[in-house]
Amino acid sequence: MREEMPYGTEEGEGEEVGFPNNTHKRLVVVGYALTSKKTKSFLQPKLEGLARNKGILFVAIDHNRSLSDQGPFDIVLHKLSGKEWRQILEDYRQTHPEVTVLDPPDAIQHxxxxxxxxxxxxxxxxxxxxxxxxxxxxxxxxxxxxxxxxxxxxxxxxxxxxxxxxxxxxxxxxxxxxxxxxxxxxxxxxxxxxxxxxxxxxxxxxxxxxxxxxxxxxxxxxxxxxxxxxxxxxxxxxxxxxxxxxxxxxxxxxxxxxxxxxxxxxxxxxxxxxxxxxxxxxxxxxxxxxxxxxxxxxxxxxxxxFPGYGKMPEYEHIFTDFLLSLVQAKYKKRSG
CATH class of the missing domain: 3.30.470.20 (ATP-grasp fold, B domain)
Incomplete structure (x- = not known):
């Protein structure tokens, strides 16, 4: 179901997602590239439900398509290994500086x-x-x-x-x-x-x-x-x-x-x-x-x-607030 959600047509679009002065109402789209095990432990129904209520939509990244052809994303959340994926992500960061990549692949490598x-x-x-x-x-x-x-x-x-x-x-x-x-x-x-x-x-x-x-x-x-x-x-x-x-x-x-x-x-x-x-x-x-x-x-x-946050108490609220804060900071930067 997650993969099939078209952007801009999800129920809840138009809800305010915490931007100042009610000037900006839109979905925050988070593309995720996680292993199936990680997807199951992290993207639990409670997290997705709370995210939707706050105007956040999680969308699976298709590995068979170019990353640049997907989205548009506000945030890319990832935990995959391999040199090829790192290079894809690094190239994407260069060509899409407006997207927040969590976290930079070179920093993770450390x-x-x-x-x-x-x-x-x-x-x-x-x-x-x-x-x-x-x-x-x-x-x-x-x-x-x-x-x-x-x-x-x-x-x-x-x-x-x-x-x-x-x-x-x-x-x-x-x-x-x-x-x-x-x-x-x-x-x-x-x-x-x-x-x-x-x-x-x-x-x-x-x-x-x-x-x-x-x-x-x-x-x-x-x-x-x-x-x-x-x-x-x-x-x-x-x-x-x-x-x-x-x-x-x-x-x-x-x-x-x-x-x-x-x-x-x-x-x-x-x-x-x-x-x-x-x-x-x-x-x-x-x-x-x-x-x-x-x-x-x-x-x-x-x-x-990117540890097992599903085992962290109240991770749903902490994580969704964090995602919103990233987009808010970016919005304030632009408008400032």
Missing amino acids: LHNRQSMLQAVADMNLSDSYGKVGVPRQLVVKRDASSIPDAVANSGLTLPIVAKPLVNDGSAKSHELSLAFDRYSLQKLEPPLVLQEFVNHGGVLFKVYIVGEAIKVVRRFSLPDVSKRELSKTAGVYRFPRVSCAAASADDADLDPGIAELPPRPLLERLAKELRRRLGLRLFNLDMIREHGTRDRFYVIDINY
């Missing part, structure tokens, strides 16, 4: 490599009265698993160590992780990898969702703490499809607020604002942990572009 992904956080070295945000010490191993034990010893990383695929392309495989408890088991890992020092964090992960200037935080169960006693008794490599599978519960529901106090809001706002600027992205989330035994020492352990 997050596909876990070596460069966290560099923006490390460079920021964010520290203020509300806390300190850093990244775990890490090491990149591109090949030759037999060299990993020596490389880890020379780098000064301490066990246990979390190993993640170097490439983060959104696939299930890119979310797999391993926890290595002893030096010699490191040889069983399969490069290319990023090795991160494991930081005890009370078994709680904060998912910080960012949609433009909006920030929403959800608590999730994570890997349990590892004591020195456990470390001395445990050997081997433990593999997990993703962090939640290693946790006490893989439930996607937000945890009870009593389990862990959220990171301070001012700290998150400063972090999000700075990352939006440094990464050039408006749709992403951070996996963040608080070091166990501290109140104000935080680490960002992963950044994902």
Whole structure:
């Protein structure tokens, strides 16, 4: 049904979409290029219904036709991989500067490599009265698993160590992780990898969702703490499809607020604002942990572009407001 909606004929056309002084009434057309899985999780009926009420229409982009022949779009929303698609989108951005592309393909590419992904956080070295945000010490191993034990010893990383695929392309495989408890088991890992020092964090992960200037935080169960006693008794490599599978519960529901106090809001706002600027992205989330035994020492352990917003509370309202704000800003710019 979504694909067949002709522009300008949808019920609700002519409704005001929040423009100033009632001077501009039209549909906001959002072209989307998402995988079928992403379309299903993101474009839920509640989101589409609310969007329609606000004058926003989602239209599927046809991959068999030229992008320039489709639309006209106000916004292009996308999460597809591949060089060919990136080039199509880059060409489209050059020829259609009036269309907002969420987000620029080159900026997204930066997050596909876990070596460069966290560099923006490390460079920021964010520290203020509300806390300190850093990244775990890490090491990149591109090949030759037999060299990993020596490389880890020379780098000064301490066990246990979390190993993640170097490439983060959104696939299930890119979310797999391993926890290595002893030096010699490191040889069983399969490069290319990023090795991160494991930081005890009370078994709680904060998912910080960012949609433009909006920030929403959800608590999730994570890997349990590892004591020195456990470390001395445990050997081997433990593999997990993703962090939640290693946790006490893989439930996607937000945890009870009593389990862990959220990171301070001012700290998150400063972090999000700075990352939006440094990464050039408006749709992403951070996996963040608080070091166990501290109140104000935080680490960002992963950044994902256009994450599973369908799991974010009130995402329908936050996302539609964000889309409208983009078009409003553009309108004010033109009229100004």
